[in-house]
Amino acid sequence: MILALLLAALPAVTSVRLEAPERDVERLLRYVGIAPGDELRPERVRDAVQRLYATGEFEDVVVSVREDASGAQLVFRFVPAPRLAAVRVEGASVISPKAVRRAARFQSGEPLWPPRLDAAAAQVALALVRKGYLEARVEARAERRPGGTDAVFQLASGPLVRVSRASIEGTSGGLALLLEPLIRPRAGKAFERAVAQAAAERMRARLAQGGRWRAAVEVREAYDPAAGRVALSFVVTPGPWMRVDFRGDAAPAKARRAVETLLREGGASLDAREAGAERLEETLVARGHRNASATHRVEPLPGGERIVYDVDAGPAWRCAALRFAGGSPSALVKTRVGEPVRDALLDDDVRALVGALEADGHFEARAEADVPDTGGDVPVTFRLAPGPRCLVESFSVETPPEASETGAALPRELRTRAGRPYRIRDVALDRHALLLAWRNAGYLSAEVAPEVSLSDDRGTAVVRLRVTPGERTRVDRIIVRGLRDTREEVVRRELLVEEGGPLGVGDVLESQRRLGALPILERATLVEVESEAAGRRSVLVDTREAPFRTFAYGVGYGDREKLRGSLEVTRRNLFGMDRTLTAFARGSLTSSRFLVSYKEPYLLGRRLELYVTGFREEEDREGFDYVKGGGLVQTLFRIRGGRTLITRYAYQKTDTFNVEVPQDEVDRQFQDATISGPSFSVVQDTRDDPLEPRRGSFVGADLQLSLRALGGDPFLKSYLQAASYRRVLPRTLLAASARLGLARTFGFEEKTRLPLPERFFAGGDFSFRGFPTDGVLEEGGNGLLLGSLELRFDATQRFSLALFSDLGNVYPFASDIDLGDIRASAGVGLRYRTAFGPVRLDWAVKLDRKPEEEASRIHFTVGHAF
């Protein structure tokens, strides 16, 4: 009736009222999308309810209308979803609410719908059974209360079932004696099924280790409900003694050991035996035995079985010479003279050769590797058939005129261009780039068809990419779901899609990536939701908040400090705005350090990070004591292209006292100094990996000012550094670095160096490697010039070798910088790649050694020099 009335009359909406807490009204109105003056259309009301429901906050959204002569008054009422506030346990007190929550895998604030409660009850019952309450019954219900809903678990645990007896069956004598000590749980102990199953697995492993590879151990339970006792039997099927023999050609010892491990761990099953044969063949093939084969069979033995591998290695091929027919791009192939011939490597080489020819416009290029069948030292011939070389005569992207104005911008750089070689791969990549651009502009069903016309002699090609955009999809509404403490704007400001804007595929993915990077969210997914409005879809941002408090602590012992301890407390998402406050304290009998830091990720509503840090540390060291304290206010602005702008004000004061050693024996970072003033930094980092860069560059410029008016020692200091990484050969990388430091003091009558901790130094693991740490000019200076070149050669997947040279010097004053006074060292190094950077061993020799100096220096550390 009402529907009919609405459809017939479509009255105007005179008011929209939300019966919701005041703090939520504005946020929820965004989802309603109906305002006074709008026509009361049923589809808009339906859309509004669907959006509100999609937030996950409500069990029901009830929309009422009251009509009068002036129009319709809309009222939205909300039935909140039963979101978890606390877990309560009733009945038997055999498990804590915390353990119940863990067993049920509850997330804070998740809705307690009946199916979820049933599943939670089942999980808790299972946890009780695992603890020995075999008759446990658990029911769960939701109880609403102001502020949330409690999950109430009613437990009827039944008796704690104990083990009446536990025995080994299926074997006797020595084997039983061997396994007897592994029985768990023992008689009299609470029955825990997982413990019994783990014990059975240990028994099986023990038997397998002893040569019974097919051993099996099964746990059988006999439960007596009346007594509340379970009798455990570990039923052992020992299986035969087994051994493995290798016959025929000799297989490498490492492969034989690997095969034995496979058999033992795989229960000598058919799969394990097959895997063993494959392992043998792979090993031999890698050694050039291209026709290697290994077969297996089982032979009976008195009291056991023997698995026999018959190994036929066949002849070994070794590359005696590399030949190229139809071209000589030898640098591309990985097959090497003197090394085994491997078919997989030959296939790679053929692909690389064809790829190189295609890159040069030979789009029909073919190649094959020719290896004589004889085995032994043979020449490997790559026969190349380049075919015609084709150049792009013209290249165009064709778009329907009606879509060209509102359509996607062309990708910045398409690979195909007139005059360049015609490459099928480039056309495919350009097609993909265009497709992405259009789909990112909201044309979700866009298609791009390549059309290529070749000239008669196949020497030129006319290439067209024809775009069929299809309909454009726009974002209707953005619905944020799953937030409890976080404000919605924190999520919305990370989104690249906006309401009314195009629904771009790339923007959706990038938005999801940015949300995933927020430490306050444990999970964030973007899902498109159909909308009744034509050409529009809503975007549902489904989130789950991460824990906001984290604690970290540590205890250690050192020669000087003796016992030391540390505690770090982090509170994330302060005020629901992704702000972070961290407090850190470390103390020992001789030292203490306190640090408090605050991070604001969006200063003044922009992507501008603010850090405020304060610290104080003091220590009684051997020969002197010191107190250091200070603060830092820093803003960090990230720009596209890997650039970062940093501005900061820093104050740091170091006081050294009780000095019982010569002043120059006090480490320079503890020398009396006060810094107070602003500084500015620009960093551009395009390295692919900061720990193990293979390409890209790093450029940094710092300017630091310390002023007496602000309580600091007066000086101006600038520091420029640049590093570049590029691969010059397939396995060789050239790394280059340059550093320039210029500084001066002011307010003094004569030229003065900076306070000791602020001066420039060179020498050491990460600097001038021909010198010890800070050894180029031990008292440091106001000028620094340093350049390094390093060739890094990948010897294996883990090891690399390096050849390097460092040049430069430290000068007392910037005006002393003299290129004629450059020091030099060169050296070689070995690196071992690890997940936390390379372990590095460098040996550097001074090329201009002075009489009092040592000739060379060895450095052993973690991380590259630059």
Added chain:
Amino acid sequence: MRSRCAAATLLVALAVSVSAEDVIERVLADLGGEPILLSEVRLFERLKRLGRGAALEALLDERLMYQEAARLPQAVLTRDEATAACADLAAKAPELASDPALCALARREAVVLKYISFRFAADEGEEGQTLNERIEEWVRDLRAAATIRYNAGP
């Protein structure tokens, strides 16, 4: 006196009728996270001439079948098929033709029909089973696997 009483009664009646609120939308059930709305059920009631409860159950069945059918590429509608489905249903219920939900329902039903003709034409099924029985069996299976929550309330 009598006329005053009559006038007062009329005023009260008018006031009540003016101030009375009508629920025009709400969530009647949840099917795997998707809301089943009052307006959709009402539309179904009118189209299929069913009572409220039966209409809700029928709509749940329809949604379940659609969710399953929409996963099959062969059941995707062409633009013409979608337009024809809308026009057919609008012709059957012209008084509801202006509601976009009718068209959405028509498209869903067309997808389900396409799925049924594809699936049950290719698969003969057990001997003696009519098409209706097989569809009913299919819906029973879908129901058994589905998570449905009904909202209590007015």
